[in-house]
Amino acid sequence: MSFDLFSAPNSSFVTGPIIIGAGPSGLAVAATLRESGVPFLILERADCIASLWQNRTYDRLKLHLPKKFCELPKLPFPEDYPEYPNRKQFISYLESYARRFEINPNFNESVVSARYDETCDLWRVETVKKGGVKMNYICQSIVVATGENAESVMPEMEGIEDFDGDMVHVSEYKSGKTYKGKKVLVVGCGNSGMEVSLDLCNHGASPSMVVKDSVHVLPREVLGKSTFEIAVMMMGWLPLWLVDKILVILAWAVLGSTDKYGIPRPSIGPMALKNIDGKTPVLDIGALEMIRSGDIKVVPAVKRLLPYGVELVDGLIFEVDSVIFATGYQSNVPSWLQEAEFFSKDGFPRKPFPNCWKGKSGLYACGFTRRGLSGLSMDAVKIANDIGKVWREETRHAKRQTACHRRCISQF
Numbered sequence: 169m170s171f172d173l174f175s176a177p178n179s180s181f182v183t184g185p186i187i188i189g190a191g192p193s194g195l196a197v198a199a200t201l202r203e204s205g206v207p208f209l210i211l212e213r214a215d216c217i218a219s220l221w222q223n224r225t226y227d228r229l230k231l232h233l234p235k236k237f238c239e240l241p242k243l244p245f246p247e248d249y250p251e252y253p254n255r256k257q258f259i260s261y262l263e264s265y266a267r268r269f270e271i272n273p274n275f276n277e278s279v280v281s282a283r284y285d286e287t288c289d290l291w292r293v294e295t296v297k298k299g300g301v302k303m304n305y306i307c308q309s310i311v312v313a314t315g316e317n318a319e320s321v322m323p324e325m326e327g328i329e330d331f332d333g334d335m336v337h338v339s340e341y342k343s344g345k346t347y348k349g350k351k352v353l354v355v356g357c358g359n360s361g362m363e364v365s366l367d368l369c370n371h372g373a374s375p376s377m378v379v380k381d382s383v384h385v386l387p388r389e390v391l392g393k394s395t396f397e398i399a400v401m402m403m404g405w406l407p408l409w410l411v412d413k414i415l416v417i418l419a420w421a422v423l424g425s426t427d428k429y430g431i432p433r434p435s436i437g438p439m440a441l442k443n444i445d446g447k448t449p450v451l452d453i454g455a456l457e458m459i460r461s462g463d464i465k466v467v468p469a470v471k472r473l474l475p476y477g478v479e480l481v482d483g484l485i486f487e488v489d490s491v492i493f494a495t496g497y498q499s500n501v502p503s504w505l506q507e508a509e510f511f512s513k514d515g516f517p518r519k520p521f522p523n524c525w526k527g528k529s530g531l532y533a534c535g536f537t538r539r540g541l542s543g544l545s546m547d548a549v550k551i552a553n554d555i556g557k558v559w560r561e562e563t564r565h566a567k568r569q570t571a572c573h574r575r576c577i578s579q580f
């Protein structure tokens with residue numbers, strides 16, 4: 169079917185790139201482009217910027233890396249911010265960031281398809297607005313900024329549909345307030361599972377946290393210095409395997425063995441595992457203390473859910489009132505991007521950091537580094553510089569052509 173985009177209803181040609189997603193990645197690219205005078209359009213499925221942080225995180229969340237690793241390009245955090253800004257402060261920073269760089273995304277508009285059209289050397293982007301209205305855009309480049317955490321992962325679990333209590337993914341969890349006095353099964357032991365278990369304890373609930381396999385638990389700080397910062401510093405001088413060895417020894421010195429509480433360490437070191445698999449080590453902010461005291465129980469993998477409780481793989485059966493799935497997130501890129509060379513089936517670029525930001529024909533990816541906010545800031549600057557270079561060349565070329573055209577006309 170042939171389709172003339174320029175004359176089709178709800179269609180427009182966009183000057184500059186289309187940025188898909190208005191989280192920290194989309195905002196960082198937009199701000200850097202704004203500073204270079206390059207126009208852009210941001211499309212965001214939610215009704216606000218940074219929807220992961222505004223709508224899908226819990227009240228007690230704080231950044232778990234020191235603030236200097238979490239700033240976006242071109243704007244530092246306000247001076248009075250603490251070393252680990254909380255969720256509200258981070259959101260407020262992002263809002264002032266969007267205001268400062270005059271970033272006004274099209275909200276409530278989900279990208280449902282993006283494909284490169286070789287016949288015209290342009291990208292075709294299709295969206296659906298909240299009310300169901302479809303839109304088509306055409307542009308020279310797209311920046312994928314939909315995040316590593318775009319969709320919640322719910323595991324397949326026998327008996328899940330028979331469970332009588334309430335079940336939520338951790339992205340819907342706000343606070344332990346509503347769980348007071350309840351027996352709660354927390355499935356998953358990443359940073360979310362650990363912190364939610366701690367929050368539940370603090371609100372008088374009784375959490376049992378499932379550790380299916382293994383996880384690295386590191387203290388957030390060693391002798392008042394951020395463990396992450398220590399790791400980054402060491403990585404400048406030492407090979408990764410040695411950094412990991414030192415981290416595990418430091419963790420052991422500060423926290424003791426986690427193995428004896430049912431939390432074995434993976435055989436691969438914490439930073440290597442983060443690089444290879446994206447599996448973030450837990451930066452402990454108090455959950456381990458609660459595990460030691462028995463306030464958070466650690467249990468092995470789930471065999472099946474029962475209407476009133478759970479059966480574990482070791483045969484233990486106990487009652488639970490609620491289940492919280494802290495079972496992670498996934499990228500949604502394969503569901504809408506019609507491209508399989510740069511992005512792989514798991515929704516991440518095939519090339520690892522630092523080469524995961526640029527594909528072919530004007531395709532860019534920001535925020536798929538497995539390195540959180542500091543990784544996405546590095547991507548954003550590289551992407552904006554690259555787009556800016558092309559933009560300036562084309563603008564110069566267009567100006568030359570106009571000048572030439574004028575000279576030709578004036579000779580008549």
Ligand SMILES: Cc1cc2nc3c(=O)[nH]c(=O)nc-3n(C[C@H](O)[C@H](O)[C@H](O)COP(=O)(O)OP(=O)(O)OC[C@H]3O[C@@H](n4cnc5c(N)ncnc54)[C@H](O)[C@@H]3O)c2cc1C
Binds near residue numbers: 314315318544
């Ligand atoms: C609970 C939690 C805590 C975290 N804490 C830290 C931390 O302390 N430090 C750190 O460095 N990192 C942290 N991270 C990692 C996190 O990935 C980054 O902080 C950051 O949010 C990533 O930004 P992003 O813009 O790439 O993705 P996101 O923040 O996920 O933003 C992507 C945006 O794209 C939109 N979108 C998705 N699909 C579409 C579509 N098809 N069409 C239009 N819009 C779409 C989404 O609605 C969203 O607004 C945390 C993650 C989680 C889940």
Ligand SMILES: NC(=O)C1=CN([C@@H]2O[C@H](COP(=O)(O)OP(=O)(O)OC[C@H]3O[C@@H](n4cnc5c(N)ncnc54)[C@H](OP(=O)(O)O)[C@@H]3O)[C@@H](O)[C@H]2O)C=CC1
Binds near residue numbers: 363470497
């Ligand atoms: N700033 C902060 O303080 C916080 C930051 N974060 C960040 O958000 C991102 C997402 O973290 P998080 O939500 O914890 O997700 P993660 O992907 O880090 O962890 C998910 C956990 O669930 C486990 N899991 C998955 N399926 C099952 C199952 N069927 N049964 C038992 N366990 C299962 C996984 O185990 P396995 O790997 O063995 O499959 C893993 O331990 C991370 O980058 C994290 O650092 C999260 C919370 C707080």
Ligand SMILES: O=C(O)C(=O)Cc1c[nH]c2ccccc12
Binds near residue numbers: 442538
């Ligand atoms: O919290 C996250 O998701 C992050 O990605 C931050 C982060 C990047 N690299 C790390 C290494 C150890 C712990 C956290 C991170």
